[in-house]
Amino acid sequence: MPRPIDNPPNPWLSTHVEYFGEPPPAGLEVFEEDARSVVSTNDSPDIPFRYSVNPYRGCYHGCAYCYARPTHQYLGWGAGTDFERKIVAKVNAPALLRQFLARSKWTRELLAFSGVTDCYQPLEAHYGLTRGCLEACLEFANPVGIITKGPLVARDVDLLAELNRRAGASVTISIPFIDDAMARRIEPSVARPSKRFQALATLSAAGIRTGVAVAPVIPGLNDSQIPQILARARECGRRMPSSPSCASRPRSCRCSKAASRRPSRCATRMSSRPSATSAAAPSTTPSSAGAWRARARAGRPSSSCSSCTPAASASTPIRRACPPRPRCAPNLPPRPGRSSARCSATTDSLRPAAEHRSVHGTCPARQVNSA
Known part of the structure; x- marks a missing residue:
């Protein structure tokens, strides 16, 4: 059933279209694209994977x-029904993925499918791009x-079972x-x-690690x-937690390497202090900064952090009071970046698929400045 056009103004365009009266119905339009890349990269510690594959734009x-x-707005389209009814198929996705996996520096890290749009949306039954990428x-x-x-996804159960045996595969x-009627109102074009x-x-019976994602709540x-x-889900044979943990992220990721290279500020400060046997007498300076420096010269810890406190001895008493100045800083990962890159395609690189062309109904329209 065609849906009425309803797209919010595109923030990247200077004008947008408003219809007088009822908007025309939105039919499905499919575009084929010769993409330049098919693998996206992120370095966020909040995401349990670094590389993802998206064979389609729009869902x-x-x-x-x-x-x-909002990713559709980079193509000059809307985030409403344009996102749902103007679908871009990256027809060379399997070939691009083979080139990516054949690189000598690739370490066979986990590839996540559907990081942005669903790789098993109905159009996959025609194009088979996701199956080609799995092959x-x-x-x-x-x-x-x-x-x-x-x-x-159950169509590719044979391929996923073999991939799970050789390298590892999981499906969430x-x-x-749980209610079909409620799901239809929030997810209008998704299977019950x-x-x-x-x-x-079906996937669990084939021995594939499966799970459910209950989101959003x-x-x-x-x-x-x-x-x-x-x-x-348990009755259906769920074999793994409902949401993956960030602890499963490969140790070769960027944030793990940076964390292992960067020493703790507390450890650096403690290693530069003299021993307690050669310590000078504490200063009588009333300021908090002078008191902290005096305690540092005396070899006493500057906070109650258990990882930075030296072992106590009978001859060296240790003060447990935390100073008002420098505190122990945990070994934090670097500031997370954006998990998705800008869309590199333009509408000029898209060509309509002849077998999926549809003609919109005509309706008077006028140009309205966004400003």
Whole structure:
């Protein structure tokens, strides 16, 4: 069923279109793209993967809460029904992924599928780009992790089972609602939760590590359904926690290396202090800074941090009071960056697919300045 056009103003354009009266229906438009890359990179410690693969731009599912909608605005389209009905297929995605995996410096880290848009949306049944990417991962024995709402993932159960045996594969199915009617209102073009549970059972029976993602949790709407979702997922053979932990991030990631190279400020300060046997007498300066320097010269710790406090001895009393100045700083990871890069494609590089062309209804429109 075509949906009315409803797109908020694009912040990257100087003008936008407002319709007089009812807007025309929005039909599906599919564009094919020869992409320059298919693997996205992030260095955020809050995300349990560093590399992700997205064979499509836009998502037919049309979830009301989708965080990826603004990515369509980089193409000059809207974040409303444009995101749901103007889908871009990266037709060379499998070939690009093979080139990426064949690099000599690649260390076979986990590849996450559907970091932005769903890789098993209905258009995958026609193009098969996700299956082609999984075949490339199987050729190079590269582990994968998939998160999707589409029960179409059960189509590739044979490929995922073999990939799980050789390198490792996991599938997380997003099921935030247990009630089919409520899910239809929030996720208008997604398969019913009952169909998704069937796909979960099929994958679990094949020995694949499976899980459910209960997100978003909307207080007063689906928070009371969480116990039922988890119980149903257990009946379907869920084999891993519902949400992956950041502790599973590979040790070769950028933030782990930076954390291991950067010494603690407390450790550096303690290592530069003289021993207690050669300590000078404490200063009588009334200022807090002078008192802290005196305690540092005396070899006493400057805070009660257990990792920076030297072992106590019978001849050297240790004061436990924390000074008002420099404190122990934990070994923090670097400041997280953005998890998604800007879209590099332009509308000039997109060509409409002849078999999926659709004609919008005509409607009087006028140009309105965003300013």
